[in-house]
Amino acid sequence: MSFNKGKIIKRQVLAITLIFSLMLVVPLIAAVITPVSKVFNTEVVSASEKAEKKEAVEAVASKKEEGKEEGKKAEYPPAPKLKEKDYPKIKGYNSRISVWIVAQIHLFFAAFVLAVPIFVLVIEGVGIMTKDERYDHMAHEFIKVSMTAFSITATAGGILAFMLVSFYPDFMKYLAGIFGSVMIIYAMLFLAESVCLYVYYYGWDNMRYGNRKWAHLTVGLMLNVVGMTIMVLSNSWATFMMAPSGVDASGVFTGNVWEAIRGPLWNAVNLHRFIANIAYGGSVVGAYAAFKFLSAKSKEDRAHYDWMGYTANIIAISALLPLPFAGYWLTKEIYAYSQTMGITLMGGAFAWLFITQAVLIGALFLSANYYLWCGMERIKGSERYTKYIKYIAMVIVACFLVWFTPHTLIMTPMEQKAIGSQHHPLLGPFGLMPAKNTAVNIMILFTFLSFTLYKRSSKIATVSWLKQGVAAEIAIFAVGIANIVILGIYSYMVPSNIKVGMSVPQVFTTLSIIISVSIIESRLFKNSKSTGDIEWGKMPARSQYALILLAVSFTWLMGLMGYVRSAIRQHWHVNSIMRDSSPEAFTPTIGYAANIVSISTILFMLLVIFIFWLAQFAAKKQAEH
Amino acid sequence: MQTFIKISIIALIALSGYTLFANFAIPQVRPAPPPAEEVTIGAMSMDQYIALGKKIFEGKGTCTLCHNPLLGGRAPNLVNMHNTSEERLKDPRYKGKAKTGEEYLRESEMEPSAFVVAGFGKPGTNDTESPMPKIDGPAVGLKPAEINAVIAYLQTKDGGKATVPLPTGKEESPSPAEGAAEAAPAPAKTAEDVIKKYGCGACHTIGAFAGVVGPNLTKVGAKRDEAYLRGKILDPKSRLVPGFPPGVMPQDFGSRMTAMELEMLVKYLKAQKG
Numbered sequence: 015m016s017f018n019k020g021k022i023i024k025r026q027v028l029a030i031t032l033i034f035s036l037m038l039v040v041p042l043i044a045a046v047i048t049p050v051s052k053v054f055n056t057e058v059v060s061a062s063e064k065a066e067k068k069e070a071v072e073a074v075a076s077k078k079e080e081g082k083e084e085g086k087k088a089e090y091p092p093a094p095k096l097k098e099k100d101y102p103k104i105k106g107y108n109s110r111i112s113v114w115i116v117a118q119i120h121l122f123f124a125a126f127v128l129a130v131p132i133f134v135l136v137i138e139g140v141g142i143m144t145k146d147e148r149y150d151h152m153a154h155e156f157i158k159v160s161m162t163a164f165s166i167t168a169t170a171g172g173i174l175a176f177m178l179v180s181f182y183p184d185f186m187k188y189l190a191g192i193f194g195s196v197m198i199i200y201a202m203l204f205l206a207e208s209v210c211l212y213v214y215y216y217g218w219d220n221m222r223y224g225n226r227k228w229a230h231l232t233v234g235l236m237l238n239v240v241g242m243t244i245m246v247l248s249n250s251w252a253t254f255m256m257a258p259s260g261v262d263a264s265g266v267f268t269g270n271v272w273e274a275i276r277g278p279l280w281n282a283v284n285l286h287r288f289i290a291n292i293a294y295g296g297s298v299v300g301a302y303a304a305f306k307f308l309s310a311k312s313k314e315d316r317a318h319y320d321w322m323g324y325t326a327n328i329i330a331i332s333a334l335l336p337l338p339f340a341g342y343w344l345t346k347e348i349y350a351y352s353q354t355m356g357i358t359l360m361g362g363a364f365a366w367l368f369i370t371q372a373v374l375i376g377a378l379f380l381s382a383n384y385y386l387w388c389g390m391e392r393i394k395g396s397e398r399y400t401k402y403i404k405y406i407a408m409v410i411v412a413c414f415l416v417w418f419t420p421h422t423l424i425m426t427p428m429e430q431k432a433i434g435s436q437h438h439p440l441l442g443p444f445g446l447m448p449a450k451n452t453a454v455n456i457m458i459l460f461t462f463l464s465f466t467l468y469k470r471s472s473k474i475a476t477v478s479w480l481k482q483g484v485a486a487e488i489a490i491f492a493v494g495i496a497n498i499v500i501l502g503i504y505s506y507m508v509p510s511n512i513k514v515g516m517s518v519p520q521v522f523t524t525l526s527i528i529i530s531v532s533i534i535e536s537r538l539f540k541n542s543k544s545t546g547d548i549e550w551g552k553m554p555a556r557s558q559y560a561l562i563l564l565a566v567s568f569t570w571l572m573g574l575m576g577y578v579r580s581a582i583r584q585h586w587h588v589n590s591i592m593r594d595s596s597p598e599a600f601t602p603t604i605g606y607a608a609n610i611v612s613i614s615t616i617l618f619m620l621l622v623i624f625i626f627w628l629a630q631f632a633a634k635k636q637a638e639h
Numbered sequence: 640m641q642t643f644i645k646i647s648i649i650a651l652i653a654l655s656g657y658t659l660f661a662n663f664a665i666p667q668v669r670p671a672p673p674p675a676e677e678v679t680i681g682a683m684s685m686d687q688y689i690a691l692g693k694k695i696f697e698g699k700g701t702c703t704l705c706h707n708p709l710l711g712g713r714a715p716n717l718v719n720m721h722n723t724s725e726e727r728l729k730d731p732r733y734k735g736k737a738k739t740g741e742e743y744l745r746e747s748e749m750e751p752s753a754f755v756v757a758g759f760g761k762p763g764t765n766d767t768e769s770p771m772p773k774i775d776g777p778a779v780g781l782k783p784a785e786i787n788a789v790i791a792y793l794q795t796k797d798g799g800k801a802t803v804p805l806p807t808g809k810e811e812s813p814s815p816a817e818g819a820a821e822a823a824p825a826p827a828k829t830a831e832d833v834i835k836k837y838g839c840g841a842c843h844t845i846g847a848f849a850g851v852v853g854p855n856l857t858k859v860g861a862k863r864d865e866a867y868l869r870g871k872i873l874d875p876k877s878r879l880v881p882g883f884p885p886g887v888m889p890q891d892f893g894s895r896m897t898a899m900e901l902e903m904l905v906k907y908l909k910a911q912k913g
Binding site for chain 1: 642643645646649650651653654657658660661662663665666667668701704705713714761762770771772776
């Protein structure tokens with residue numbers, strides 16, 4: 015099977031543009047519902063004016079509220095102060111581990127079933143616009159995979175709810191006292207999502223052409239809107255536990271559930287989860303395609319699943335690239351909410367977790383790039399660029415090593431005496447955030463370079479300004495990277511509070527390079543000549559294992575980062591308001607957490623294998639006897 | 640089937656690698672939840688009180704998470720605070736209510752936004768809002784006597800003099816421990832209760848008790864002043880009585896007794912004149 019390369023690339027660009035457009039929806043909604051000054055810390059009045067206004071508003075508000083206060087306290091109790099005996103014990107179960115594993119599996123599936131409809135909708139839309147039915151078939155196959163996952167998500171969610179009520183009744187009672195009305199809406203939305211999903215999936219063939227297709231697309235859009243609403247609502251409970259709002263210092267609810275939902279971390283978590291879900295969903299679908307590719311018997315099947323794996327990988331990478339930036343925003347918001355919490359996250363007990371994260375990120379970037387490099391083998395004309403792969407690989411590995419370098423080393427007293435401190439004299443600076451921020455930006459840029467070379471492989475530019483265009487691109491890369499490195503070095507010379515902000519211009523530089531080079535590339539290869547068709551299916555088996563590694567790494571990383579997001583609350587159910595007094599209140603070590611995450615990942619993979627098998631099983635018809 | 644096995648092996652190798660790395664290649668830190676009950680402020684000398692302040696500053700108070708010169712500017716470096724606290728009151732930007740250096744230090748712990756050192760405010764607030772949590776708030780939860788201990792430490796660590804009063808036990812009413820920890824025994828209400836509570840009569844002849852291991856205390860008030868008695872209870876080794884071997888009397892009354900209990904006992908002993 016071979017497709018027209020020019021069209022393929024255009025469609026890829028279109029698909030990516032649509033995905034990024036969708037990615038913009040969440041922050042836009044966030045910006046609309048949150049005052050601009052809060053999101054961007056905009057200083058619209060002078061500090062003294064602001065303080066005066068604040069005082070005046072607070073004075074009026076406090077007078078109004080005084081009368082209501084007593085009534086509210088009677089209506090809403092403060093957060094209970096629990097004792098160990100308040101936590102029911104069920105023989106044979108460890109409360110925290112049980113809840114942790116079930117919650118993790120629920121979240122793995124939830125992330126998957128929320129992400130798949132996003133890019134299915136985009137791919138279906140691309141199919142309508144290009145009138146190419148292969149997109150439609152692929153979108154249909156994607157959603158088929160998520161159908162079984164949907165029921166497992168709901169089942170795991172149900173088990174989780176029962177476990178929470180059984181093991182943590184007082185906590186759930188307190189949470190329900192605040193979010194009860196939202197929890198009911200949440201349950202109703204599940205019903206709405208089921209309806210949308212079933213109509214979307216089972217109506218696929220019935221609503222294939224004409225106006226019905228648009229109606230089908232609308233159902234897909236509704237499915238995503240409902241799914242997103244479900245996600246942001248459940249996020250609000252997690253962010254309330256981290257950074258409570260809408261309650262006073264003793265946990266008495268103000269009565270306004272919107273205040274409780276819209277906590278200081280809510281928007282940042284929403285955006286981070288939205289992007290991460292897409293990357294994660296793409297990687298799991300990529301693993302499915304890899305499994306099907308490796309099991310394929312016919313050339314056509316290999317070509318189809320090669321294309322499917324390639325598309326899924328592009329989706330995963332497209333979301334992976336902006337993910338660190340969403341992470342920066344979340345971390346910044348955590349610091350803004352509580353410097354203590356921020357330091358616990360980045361400089362305290364969890365600092366070493368980010369070294370583990372570096373290993374995972376390194377695996378993700380290297381496997382995603384490796385897959386792209388293998389993919390060049392199926393394109394005639396790619397030989398012109400394959401010579402650069404080794405240099406790109408070297409840079410990515412170097413960046414990975416910088417990210418991987420710990421600040422403080424584990425040493426025996428003798429070693430420490432020999433080296434003179436806990437920090438290595440030469441490598442020590444690489445352990446600090448300025449070096450790591452610089453490394454991750456460069457890693458992203460070189461992954462983008464890999465993708466750019468991949469896209470170029472099948473094209474020969476015909477424009478007269480080719481040399482100047484390429485020179486401009488090289489200059490943009492060189493100046494941009496120099497700027498990122500200089501900003502990184504400068505970060506060492508300023509205090510911590512300024513240092514945190516230095517990552518922002520680095521990110522803007524990276525985004526500027528990606529956008530400007532993409533624009534030049536599109537103009538440079540307009541009306542380009544083709545070097546021949548892409549030979550889909552002509553991929554070495556090892557490339558497919560890279561896709562498997564990508565999915566496994568994403569899943570494990572998601573579990574690990576979920577652990578740290580939750581664990582920075584430390585010994586609080588609701589940070590600084592409701593203390594966890596259970597025997598399991600201790601913050602687990604990273605090794606302990608890794609073991610639980612691995613168990614959850616294995617259980618998830620077993621269930622995913624069951625889903626993949628089911629998809630294959632359902633496609634076969636028994637031969638007549 | 641072969642494909643399935645290969646995929647499973649690859650996945651398991653990756654998972655094992657990550658798990659082993661997380662378990663064995665990085666240090667395992669298990670931060671235990673801080674004790675739910677407050678630090679027991681017993682009777683103590685100023686030196687002990689300052690030492691407690693240092694302990695709280697570096698431990699329960701979590702102050703060194705940010706006020707740490709090694710970490711490079713997360714929060715102001717707290718040096719010469721006995722002078723700096725007085726200078727801050729003269730700063731034109733200062734809008735707080737403190738009148739003395741001690742009050743300034745207390746205010747900066749309990750109302751951190753009352754004065755924000757330039758460059759250390761929350762982003763976008765033009766140094767009008769501090770990122771520091773209120774130290775008596777739920778996140779850290781220091782009690783008045785603990786806050787005073789921290790003030791004493793800050794005032795003295797670079798050569799100043801502590802101006803805070805020693806704890807009397809009236810600064811706080813110890814509430815039952817929140818959570819798992821057992822509640823501390825209730826403070827004694829009379830000197831006789833103190834003697835009973837701490838088992839003084841097991842060794843000494845005093846009140847209704849007739850212990851013979853330690854000195855008879857029925858006439859101790861005639862020979863010893865209050866300072867001696869206080870010092871002897873807090874640090875028994877410092878004042879030895881001939882004929883009685885050292886190290887028999889418990890050394891930890893300073894950390895176990897409340898200030899009120901100590902004062903009641905000292906006054907009771909002073910009144911024992913035979």
